Amino acid sequence: MAETPRARIAVLLSGTGTTMSALLFQSRLPQCPYEIVAVGSNDPTAFGLKVAAAEGIATFAHPHSGMAREDHEALMQASLHEHAPDYVALCGYMRILTPGFVDQWAGRMVNTHPSLLPKYKGLDTHQRAIDAGDSHGGCSVHIVTGELDDGPVLGQLAVPILPGEDEASLRRRVQMAEYQLYPHCLEELVSRPYRADWLLERVRAIALALPEAEERESHGAPAFHTGGKSGKFFAHFSETHHGSEHIAVLVKVSGQDELATLVEQFPKTWFKPAYYGASGWAGLILNRADTDWEHVAEWMHRSWAGVAPKRLAGLQRAAEQF
Incomplete structure (x- = not known):
């Protein structure tokens, strides 16, 4: 199988860079699937910029004082x-980001928050946990969305609140947990596009959302069928099948001419699978950082429509008109 490229990570920070350093030093270990390629800040004096520069990482800074939020974000975005x-990793970046900024990195911007989300969004998280009588504080790593401290949680670590503990003590211990959790979650996130288990779950969700679709094994691998005794296969999940370097979903095409055209024009997206290719199946490559899942869904729908009973295909077309 081809070597998986390391994901390129840019970091935004506003302070000392301790959280960035946790990500950075993890990236220097063997087999880490990401590298830090740039560190930016809204504060040119941020100590974290000096740490990054000493490590040979490119840095940039744009002070926000006196600027409209959108104008400052445009500068940061350009850099x-x-x-x-x-991906972009927020490491103590003390600016509330607009949805327009975040949307450009949808699913590819991450942050760490010092609470067990959804508890205690915002500030003063440790004192709020103590005041509430919680047994644990902790930290969460999550995908950034347009809502403050929202988005899918990638991982959490709970930290016991000790008897008589104050906010400062709890904060220090939660920070230690963050330094362990954040690199782990970032590794997991950037590895997803190349992991067969995660890719299969994405394919499975698309396939089983189609009318009367069923999952069945075919030649020892997951595959998807239109259902019923007379149903037919419309997709096969292929994990490095017959020595191929690709993890792919195999879909039906109109014939050898279309298959050859797809492979010739889009060699990074399509290939002719061994065994299946001769019978009109094309391999849509999934283990890529830039997989377009809408494109995958469109082809799986087309493949399903090509073998589905007229009854189902007609119902689907009618439903799509509303």
Whole structure:
């Protein structure tokens, strides 16, 4: 199988860079699936910029004082794109981001928060946990959305609140947990596009959302069928099948001419699978950082429609008109 490329991470920070350093030093370990390619800040004096520069990482800074939020974000966005990151990690970046900024990194911007979300969004998380009589504080790593401290949680670590503990003590111990959790969750996130188990779950969700679709094993691998005794297969999940380097979903095409055209014009997306290719199946490659899942869904729907009974295909077309 081809070597998996390391994901490019840009970091935004406003302070000392301790959380960034946790990500950075993890990236220097063997087999870490990501690298830090740039560190940016809204404060040119942020100590974290000096730490990054000493480690040979590109840095940039744009002070926000006196600027409209959108204008400042446009500067930060332009600098980020200069370094072509795959993901953005917030590490104590003390700016509330607009939905317009976040949307450009949908699913690819992460943050850490010092509470067990959804508890205690916002500030003063440790004192709020103590005042509530909670047995544990903790931290969460989550995907950033347009809502403050919202978005899917990637991981959490609970930290016991000791008898008589004050806010400062709890904060220090939660920070230690964050330094362990954040690199782990970032590794897991950037590895997803290349993991067969995660890719299969995405394919499975798309397939089983189609009318009367069923999952059945075919030649020892997961596959999807239109259902019933007379049903037919419309997709096969292929994990490095017959020595291929690809993890893919195999879908039906109109014939050898279309298969050859797809492979020739889009060699990074399509391939002719061994065994299945001769019978009109095309391999849609999934283990890529830039997989377009809407495109995958469209082809799986087309493949389903090509073998579904007329009764089902007609009902689906009628439903799509509303």
